[in-house]
Structure formats: C-alpha cells, structure tokens
Amino acid sequence: MTMFVLDVFSSPTLDIINGRLCRGGPAYYARLALYAVGASDARVRLPYDTCIDVEWYLRTEWCLEADTLAAIPECATVFMLEERDAGRRLKPLSLHKIGREHPKGTAALISPVLAELDIDNAVRLLSHYSLAVLDVQGFSRLYYGGEVAVFSENVLALVERVGVADNFIAIKASLEDIPDFIALDRLLRYSSSLGHTAIMVTAGPRGALILYSDYSFVIRPRSVDRVPTGAGDMFSTLVLYGVWRGYGLERSTLGAAAAVSCILERRDEIAYGGYGLCRDSFEERFHASIYRLPGRCYSIDCVISALEYG
Numbered sequence: 001m002t003m004f005v006l007d008v009f010s011s012p013t014l015d016i017i018n019g020r021l022c023r024g025g026p027a028y029y030a031r032l033a034l035y036a037v038g039a040s041d042a043r044v045r046l047p048y049d050t051c052i053d054v055e056w057y058l059r060t061e062w063c064l065e066a067d068t069l070a071a072i073p074e075c076a077t078v079f080m081l082e083e084r085d086a087g088r089r090l091k092p093l094s095l096h097k098i099g100r101e102h103p104k105g106t107a108a109l110i111s112p113v114l115a116e117l118d119i120d121n122a123v124r125l126l127s128h129y130s131l132a133v134l135d136v137q138g139f140s141r142l143y144y145g146g147e148v149a150v151f152s153e154n155v156l157a158l159v160e161r162v163g164v165a166d167n168f169i170a171i172k173a174s175l176e177d178i179p180d181f182i183a184l185d186r187l188l189r190y191s192s193s194l195g196h197t198a199i200m201v202t203a204g205p206r207g208a209l210i211l212y213s214d215y216s217f218v219i220r221p222r223s224v225d226r227v228p229t230g231a232g233d234m235f236s237t238l239v240l241y242g243v244w245r246g247y248g249l250e251r252s253t254l255g256a257a258a259a260v261s262c263i264l265e266r267r268d269e270i271a272y273g274g275y276g277l278c279r280d281s282f283e284e285r286f287h288a289s290i291y292r293l294p295g296r297c298y299s300i301d302c303v304i305s306a307l308e309y310g
Contacts, residue, residue: 004042004244006030006237007105009125010138011077011096011116012052015229021072022063024079026111026135029230030237031058036263037283038276042241047108049099051075062271077113081229103128107240111172111233112138131244132169133200133236137177170198172236175307188298198249200239202232203307207288209297210253216297217250218306221257222287226264234260238282250290255281258288 013025031044046054052073072078072094080091097116108129110122115138122139126132178184199211205228207220235256242252262278263270270277281287297306 001041004039004107004241005105006034006042006044006240007047007103007108007129008044009047009098009101009108009110009117009122010112011098011114012046012050012057012073012075013077013079013113014072015079015081016093017063017081017229020063023057023059023061024081024230025077025113026109026233026236028058029233030109032060032062032230032267032270033234033237033259033263034241035060035275036266036270036278037238037241037259037281038279039241045105047103047105048101060271060273062267077116079113101125105129106131107244108132109135109233109236109240111135111236114138126169129169131240133172133240134169135172135232135236137174137232170200170236170239172200172202172232174232175201175203184303185300188300188303200236200253201303201307202235204228204231206307208235208253208257209303209306210249211297212249214296216293216295216302216306217253218291218293219253219257220289220291222261224261224265226267228264231260231264234263242282254286254288254290255283258282258286261287 008027008030010026012027015022015024027044027046034042034044044058046052052075075096076094077096078093080093082089092114095114095116101121103125108125108131110117110125110132111134112122117138119139122134126134175184197212201209201211203209205221205223207218209218210216238256238259239249239252242255243249247255259278259282262281266274266277291306293302293306297303
C-alpha cells in the first residue's frame with residue numbers, strides 16, 4: 001500500500017488549559033485529523049532530531065490529568081492557553097528549537113508555532129516536497145514581555161522567497177495572525193504574483209478563502225460551538241491528504257472544512273478511540289458550502305466581502 005507520510009516541521013507542543021496538560025501543536029492535530037477520517041494509508045512523522053517520546057506525543061488523547069504538569073518533557077514548547085471572546089491568549093512557558101531535519105515524507109506541513117524554524121530553512125525544506133502547506137503563523141508571531149503578539153515583517157519576506165519556488169505549495173494565513181488591513185494588503189500584494197501557489201486565508205467559523213491561479217472560492221463550514229484550537233492545522237492536513245488522494249483542490253478543501261467541524265464537535269469521542277468518526281464528513285457528506293468567485297480575489301475589499309457574505 002502506498003502511504004501518505006506527512007512530515008510536520010514544528011516543535012512538539014503542549015498546552016496548559018485550565019490547569020491541565022494537553023497535547024497540542026501541528027503534529028498532534030495532524031495525527032488527530034487523519035485518525036478522525038479513518039486514514040489507514042496515512043501517518044504523521046516528526047522529521048527531525050528530538051528527545052520527546054514521539055509515540056507518546058502523537059497519541060490521540062487530548063488533555064491529561066493535572067498532576068502530569070511536573071512531567072513536561074524538556075524538548076517541548078509549552079504554552080499557557082486561554083480562549084477568550086476576542087480570540088486566544090498565548091503565554092509561552094518554554095520554547096524549543098527543532099533539531100536537525102530529515103525531510104523524507106510524501107508531503108510537508110511547515111507550521112512553526114513560535115519561530116523555531118527560520119525563513120532560510122523553511123524555503124530550503126520546501127524544495128524537498130512536491131506537496132506542502134506553509135503556515136505563516138510561527139513566522140508572523142512575535143514574543144513580547146511573556147505574551148505572543150502577532151505579525152512581523154518576517155512573514156512578508158517569507159512569502160516573497162516562496163514565490164521563486166518551482167514546486168506546488170499552499171500558503172496558509174489566519175486572519176487571527178494578521179492584525180490590520182495594512183498587513184493584509186501587503187500580504188495580498190506579495191501573493192498576487194504567485195500563480196502556481198495556492199493561498200488559503202482562514203477566518204475561523206467564517207470559513208476560508210482559497211486563491212489559486214485565476215480563480216478563487218470560499219469554503220463555509222458548518223458552525224459548531226466548540227473551542228477551535230487546532231482547527232487550522234487539521235484543515236491544512238486534510239487539504240494535503242485530499243490532494244494526495246486525487247480529490248482536487250476544491251473537493252479537498254470542502255471535505256477538510258466539513259471534517260474539521262465534525263472533529264471539533266466530537267473531539268472527546270475521537271480522542272479516546274473514535275477512529276473514523278468523521279470519515280463521512282470528509283469523503284461524502286460535505287456539511288460545508290462552497291462559493292465560487294468571479295476570477296481572482298487579491299484586494300482587501302474582495303477578501304472581506306467574500307468571507308463576510310460568501
């Protein structure tokens with residue numbers, strides 16, 4: 001059987017939520033997403049040197065008991081995480097750089113959480129893959145006074161560098177990590193020249209705007225009243241998996257959005273043995289909508305209008 005092996009370039013990450021130690025970060029959520037859709041032909045790989053017990057870290061169980069806080073691995077990035085009406089508040093408790101990389105997988109999710117991978121390495125790693133998502137979150141976040149602030153000039157420099165790559169990739173940017181219209185406009189201006197690269201602008205429950213070549217479309221997921229932590233990484237993972245399976249970009253993003261809503265709603269069931277509970281959402285029952293836009297959408301007005309009104 002041909003396997004989909006997803007290399008995730010991101011520090012092993014743990015979150016402390018309400019005093020409980022919870023698995024988190026892109027690699028964990030990638031594993032959870034593939035488990036939820038019953039992807040027996042897929043696995044997640046940490047393609048770098050690390051001292052963490054990878055088998056333990058990639059187990060699907062989410063939050064552990066409170067007394068496990070004393071057993072936090074040294075080689076993990078740890079956040080104190082609070083969910084608020086205005087968004088997440090992240091306070092880093094420990095930061096860890098990833099070790100020497102070994103890119104060998106079928107696809108890559110390059111999604112640093114807080115600058116544990118520099119721009120030169122990210123661009124170099126992309127050359128090893130024909131299928132990849134580059135999430136700008138860890139390049140755009142800055143660390144000020146014990147808290148995480150969003151967006152820096154690094155993200156613009158990164159997108160400009162990616163523009164010279166020959167392989168197909170998707171660049172993902174969350175509006176949560178873009179603080180104002182000026183930053184969004186600059187990102188769109190850089191992106192407008194990247195005809196071979198897909199741009200995925202996500203906006204939480206409002207969905208995602210996908211820009212690729214000469215067409216654009218909006219994916220609107222089913223609304224669920226759940227904590228959205230990990231939604232972006234699960235979405236990216238399932239888009240990559242869908243494209244690898246030959247579903248095409250539209251169907252892959254539609255299935256990914258529908259499956260993520262299912263996973264958020266049934267997270268506890270899935271984490272504790274609910275293998276394949278969201279398979280139908282990903283493959284058949286698309287509880288999400290797609291709205292095709294007339295042509296390209298690289299202006300602020302277009303992006304806002306598309307995400308607000310569809």
